[in-house]
Amino acid sequence: MPPTTQQPSTGPVPAPDPAVGAAVHSTDRQHVFHSWSAQGKIDPLAVAGAEGSYFWDYDGKRYLDFTSGLVFTNIGYQHPKVVAAIQEQAAKLTTFAPAFAIEARSEAARLIAERTPGDLDKIFFTNAGADAVEHAVRMARLHTGRPKVLAAYRSYHGGTHQAINLTGDPRRWASDTGTAGVVHFNAPHLYRSPFYAETEEQECERALAHLEQTIAYEGPQTIAAVILETIPGTAGIMMPPPGYLQGVREICDRHGIVYILDEVMAGFGRTGTWFAADLYDVVPDLLTFAKGVNSGYVPLGGVAISAKIAETFDQRPYPGGLTYSGHPLACGAAVATLQVMAEEGIVEHAARLGESVIGPALREIAERHPSVGEVRGTGVFWALDLVRDRTTREPLVPYNATGQDNAPMAEFAAACKSGGLWPFVNMNRTHVVPPCNVTEAEVKEGLAVLDDALSAADAHTVPGGATA
Template sequence: MNGSEVKTTQKKYSLQSWSAQKGTDPIPVQKADGIYFWDFDGNRYTDMSSQLVNLNLGFANPVINQAIKEQVDQYCFLSPSYASEPRAELAEKIISLMPDNMGKVFFTNAGADANENAVKIARMFSGKFKVFSRYRSYHGSSFGAGNLTGEPRRYALEPGAPGFIKFFDPYLYREVIEFASEEKATEYYLAKLREQIQYEGPNNIAAIVMETITGSNGIIIPPQGYLPGVRALCNEFGILMICDEVMTGWGRTGKMFAFENFDVKPDIVTFAKGVTCGYVPLGGVAVSKEIAEYFDENVLSCGLTYSGHPLACAAGLATVNYYQDANILENVNQVGHALGEILESFKTKHACVGDVRYIGLFSAIELVKDKTTREPLVPYGKDPEGIMKKILGMLKAKNFMTYSHENVVIIAPALIITNEQLNEEMCKMDEVLSQVDALI
């Protein structure tokens, strides 16, 4: 097929996610390498969101490709009841990178079913049924993960399953209270969470589930002391702490896992995306030694046909080893520092930039109509005039590819990006923000 045939055929026979089908206009991609991909007309685009913040090592990594090829020649699939070398080695590797309280891994297909199985495990282990998660969160779109999700993508699943309770993020930029410090903000949010725990009944609450750093809903970084405070509440009331590291894991924040930035040890960690960079779908649930030991005598009522898929685990092992062998974290911290400086300059320069938030190569630009009032460029859950779509179109015209959510533009390039590549692309963002300044 040529590019036009690819697009026409796909639109005719394939449903596009999160879209009214008539409005879709997918770019037919012919080839890809590193942080770039090309259409059938030879136009080069730069991937500045790591696709869906999962392609951490970019396209066409030869080490991952080779591992997949070698596993294909051995075998591609085994039932989860059999033992395979890549599954065994990857599970061991993952636990070695986790805190010393972690014990075993249950492999899934992606992030949504990782979160669903984490909830099941927490309920089975604790004997309790309520699960807390935050309003500005996205944990997946399947039924269980969609009920765990707090943002508008949960609406299609409502009325939902019982036992899913929402609480507020420590979102300081949007808070009406002016706190004297991050620590004071932490005190406030922890007090409100404690109050809600008491209202819901601690004896009913199995787990508190959080994206360690809120991802697509704005890259909301917890204030000083917040995550240790949540850990303390969980300890006090016998609640499991589950960190969703689907987007933040595997080097994105400058640490292998984001919770390492905050000196906490979760009871359960979910992961996906960067464990294979999407080369083959894979996710997982890492559980503490205490939870793992519980299932020595009690049935783990979790199962997936493709759990521990050998091809996926081979890709995962090669990926995780590459993070270490290629010193990826060093590049994330070095280039991430430069990204932070650029974003701070945008905040000073552009009238439309209300706030910027960043850690490692995980960042967001929050767009506003007015810096003083902090009125968002588009209202929550709505974009009646298609303003954010227009902004993405301006970036696309410069071959800068990313995505937005609410009034936030995500900047999360592959972890292999260089300073030179970053500067080239962020100049394009600077130009587009000047156009947005004129619009408002």
């Protein structure tokens, strides 16, 4: 049954106030230092408000958000039940040190543990996904006594020192000292196979052989952990072939290596299941989470820990912690979010949207547009791989393109925004990642804009290129 309490803002947005918007923008440019940006080249939109799947600016222009913020507003903006829970928690106990047992913290941990796969029943709270990854790696190294961690290319694990070194995309380059004990390997991606595979079976088999060989060359006795995004998010929403994640589980077990799954983006309903691991019937030793755990309303992340790893620290102190670990406001928001998701059937709704609405619609769109090379995804977690030529699969823009080289994607994004859709674009891809409780009507509204905007991408394709 689709969600009923968090419907779109169908009425008029608050009266436009361009003067206030200009002041907000001016102050931002004077004092705010933005992440991942050349400060003199950005022009951030001044946002006046948001509700459900929409936000709007001070000029009164309204956008349907197909990014869910940074893929974290899984229950949309300003859900009234979660806002009320935050207010209630603030009135009751705004903050308290992490060494104490606090009701909101205990209940959030219990509700998360109920939903994690297998025996991942102990929860270590962090402030976000990056420090969740930092602590998962630390736990693995302490548990095994080994130094190295294997991570995939085409991945993103966070912006802190260890997490950015684990990351496989170009955001790592500026901070990669080569001394973080990280070894990268190729994970499967059939559409752009590094293994010259022609089928999912070949891709899985060859990717596992490559990982096995990498472990052999590095020395299994030196490797503490293998970390993977269950379904890589920002790097391209690349669905692992059947058997791959289970194969990694077997390799890790055979060599005594800790298996870490990063579910920071894929977790909490995004894939139409509570966790993407549920789609593949695999249980890691450690699972990192953040974002959707409370829809980003108050910063929160964490590590779900297996009994085997937790036992390591039963009598031995874990040398790590955070001042705000399990912050009451964040945990109160998580409790309310998980309750809302269960009450409103949001996970099931996301699964139905992916299977019956988004997936079929994107495949139809691909048939009309020569710039769409591949459609992939599940739930409300989809990507369109945009190309110049379907035959050669040449990306629409070069890898990590900037400036004029990125013009085709910039034109596509501008066309989306002109039509009232805020798109998620990264390199040569656009991702379709609206809130998990987006309505079917909103999805169709957004996909109609995306369909029109792809004409801007089509203009950069090779004339006479192959069609779907």
